[in-house]
Amino acid sequence: MKTDDVRRDIPLLNEVIYLDAASTTPTPRPVVEAMCDYFYNYNSNTGRGAYRLAIKATRELDNAREIIAKFIKSDPDEIIFTKNTTEAINIVAHGIEFQKGENIVVPNIEHHSNLVPWLNLQSQGVEVRIAKADNNGVVHPETVENLVDKNTRLVSVTHVSNSIGSVQPVDELSEIAQDNGALYLVDAAQSAGHMEVDVNKLGADFVVFPGHKGLLGPVGTGFLYCAHDSYGELEPLNLGGGTVEDVTEEDFKLTEAPSCFEGGTQNIAGFIGLGAAITYLKKIGISEVEKHTRKLTKIMYKEIQEIETVRVYGSPENIYGIVSFNIDNINPHDLAKILDELKSICVRSGYHCAIPSIKHIGAYQLGGTVRASIHYYNTREEIHELGETLKKISEFMG
Numbered sequence: 001m002k003t004d005d006v007r008r009d010i011p012l013l014n015e016v017i018y019l020d021a022a023s024t025t026p027t028p029r030p031v032v033e034a035m036c037d038y039f040y041n042y043n044s045n046t047g048r049g050a051y052r053l054a055i056k057a058t059r060e061l062d063n064a065r066e067i068i069a070k071f072i073k074s075d076p077d078e079i080i081f082t083k084n085t086t087e088a089i090n091i092v093a094h095g096i097e098f099q100k101g102e103n104i105v106v107p108n109i110e111h112h113s114n115l116v117p118w119l120n121l122q123s124q125g126v127e128v129r130i131a132k133a134d135n136n137g138v139v140h141p142e143t144v145e146n147l148v149d150k151n152t153r154l155v156s157v158t159h160v161s162n163s164i165g166s167v168q169p170v171d172e173l174s175e176i177a178q179d180n181g182a183l184y185l186v187d188a189a190q191s192a193g194h195m196e197v198d199v200n201k202l203g204a205d206f207v208v209f210p211g212h213k214g215l216l217g218p219v220g221t222g223f224l225y226c227a228h229d230s231y232g233e234l235e236p237l238n239l240g241g242g243t244v245e246d247v248t249e250e251d252f253k254l255t256e257a258p259s260c261f262e263g264g265t266q267n268i269a270g271f272i273g274l275g276a277a278i279t280y281l282k283k284i285g286i287s288e289v290e291k292h293t294r295k296l297t298k299i300m301y302k303e304i305q306e307i308e309t310v311r312v313y314g315s316p317e318n319i320y321g322i323v324s325f326n327i328d329n330i331n332p333h334d335l336a337k338i339l340d341e342l343k344s345i346c347v348r349s350g351y352h353c354a355i356p357s358i359k360h361i362g363a364y365q366l367g368g369t370v371r372a373s374i375h376y377y378n379t380r381e382e383i384h385e386l387g388e389t390l391k392k393i394s395e396f397m398g
């Protein structure tokens with residue numbers, strides 16, 4: 001499938017220049033149709049009913065789990081459905097029984113969702129050790145190596161920074177965690193669907209995913225990959241219907257994972273949609289997505305960098321899919337508003353839920369940055385329009 005074919009499946013791209021994939025992506029028609037099919041033709045709960053409608057819904061949900069698992073090279077029972085990436089991280093943060101005196105190593109360029117749950121554990125006597133990135137937002141393995149010791153229980157790192165776009169050396173960091181007997185979590189919120197994410201190659205215990213960003217699935221979906229061997233580390237917390245094998249008036253016996261982590265009714269339509277989204281992405285081909293994104297990222301960085309009064313973050317050799325920047329004398333929110341009003345260009349502005357990262361790159365006092373982020377549906381013409389519009393605004397602001 002070519003970019004134009006995908007654009008035909010996303011009508012809102014005729015109305016705006018959508019450059020905010022890092023927040024969420026527009027949902028292609030076949031994904032919406034798969035969800036409509038559920039709502040119109042077999043809307044029922046899963047795992048419970050003996051009637052045909054319920055059996056079909058259960059089968060479709062199981063099928064979605066299989067599609068997701070295959071895509072990241074895991075087994076279906078290593079996938080726990082969540083409502084977003086944040087919930088997936090919190091299942092790990094609350095599910096591990098941390099001991100006083102243990103430490104967690106986490107970079108300073110993380111999204112709040114991969115920082116706040118760990119900081120929250122400090123009240124239990126867990127130490128949070130912050131790995132400082134370099135000026136381009138890259139966390140060097142030596143930095144992490146210097147922080148890790150025998151009391152390190154977990155190393156948790158993003159694959160691609162959402163505020164800078166910098167790609168992290170996740171393979172080297174995996175080795176460091178393994179060599180030190182620490183658990184390893186990778187936040188794939190900005191890489192999944194944009195590049196290959198193979199959980200075996202990552203060698204991670206946990207990988208957290210949004211369904212609604214690069215994977216082109218609907219909002220309200222995400223999932224946690226938990227390696228078979230790492231399930232023993234996690235205590236399920238959201239207990240109730242669907243999580244138990246047997247119950248007496250005094251006690252209960254949990255079901256096997258992943259069911260014991262998926263209490264209550266699931267976002268059935270959402271995950272059926274996510275299964276359809278991954279099938280759709282596979283039709284495009286993840287290597288095609290990657291080729292397209294690498295090319296457009298370079299073009300976007302160059303166009304923006306050429307503006308006289310601009311300050312761009314990250315290194316062009318390292319960033320992927322995201323360009324974060326400021327223009328002199330204009331607040332990022334105002335700039336985003338002007339881009340929208342002049343040319344219907346949708347970009348994110350502010351701190352991007354990553355205040356320590358924004359402070360690290362020196363953009364906090366500026367009100368954060370403007371962030372343009374792309375996917376396969378974006379075109380060179382759209383990037384050029386962004387560049388030209390920014391140039392005019394910059395000249396006007398002097």
Ligand SMILES: Cc1ncc(COP(=O)(O)O)c(C=O)c1O
Pocket residue numbers: 022023084085086087111113114158160161162187189190209210222
């Ligand atoms: C790197 C990263 N981690 C976590 C999140 C939180 O994702 P969600 O909104 O799916 O919970 C985001 C969202 O932008 C992100 O970019």
